[in-house]
Amino acid sequence: MGIDEVGADTDGLFVGALDEIGREDDGPVPCLVALHGRPTRHVFERAASLLGHEEPAQRELGARVLRELGAHDEEGRRPFTAETVEVVLAEIPSEPDAWVLGWLISVLGYHNAHETLDLVLGHQAHAAQPVRFAVAAALPCLADPERAQDRVVEALLRLAEDDDDSVRWYALYALFHEVAGVTGERKAAWATDLVGRGDAQRRAQLHHLGTTFGDGADSGLREALGRERGV
Secondary structure, three states, X not given: OOHHHHOOOHHHHHHHHHHHHOOOOOOOOHHHHXXXXXXXXXXXXXXXXXXXXXXXXXXXXXXXXXXXXXXXXOOOXXXXXXHHHHHHHHHHHHOOOHHHHHHHHHHHHHOOOHHHHHHHHOXXXXXXXXXXXXXXXXXXXXXXXXXXXXXXXXXXXXXXXOOOHHXXXXXXXXXXXXXXXXXXXXXXXXXXXXXXXXXXXXHHHHHHHHOOOOOOOOHHHHHHHOOOOOO
């Protein structure tokens, strides 16, 4: 269902967005994107109310609308950030569906809710892949942008050895591209250790990550990441 079919009606956009996220493919989601561009009180309250819905798909829709509702300001906050974080934090402890829980954690990341860092870190070893994936993706947005935090680094190093390749990729990217205040020597040590202990698939992933660094990257880090031993 496209925007032309639902017109400008907000309720119609919610209906269309629910249909979009229910598809098995990863096709375009114009209704959901249109809702993101309408940071009104009505849209916020409608999305927030869905977080308590009995159907997981409706709760997912509420989370996905809230995640990107309105543009960031200079501080990385969105128009309803404070209220969004409040309602998400109220739902996380009782959310039974791992897929929806992952989206709720993602909301916190997209709103740069630094105050929720420890809560999100508490889910790093969750049994369900969607939750660990959400943690790995959200941590760079929740960590201190000025300095490295040991508990964040430790979590990302753990997630960098996850059984799931998507979780590993997000954790590795965060470690080598987004963690603040870390020397090239320390990153090179991480890379050497991960390459030495990883299987062929993980070494290949590290090698691929190494190719994304520019000439300005520390040479020791690039050399360590560039190894393909055993691939």
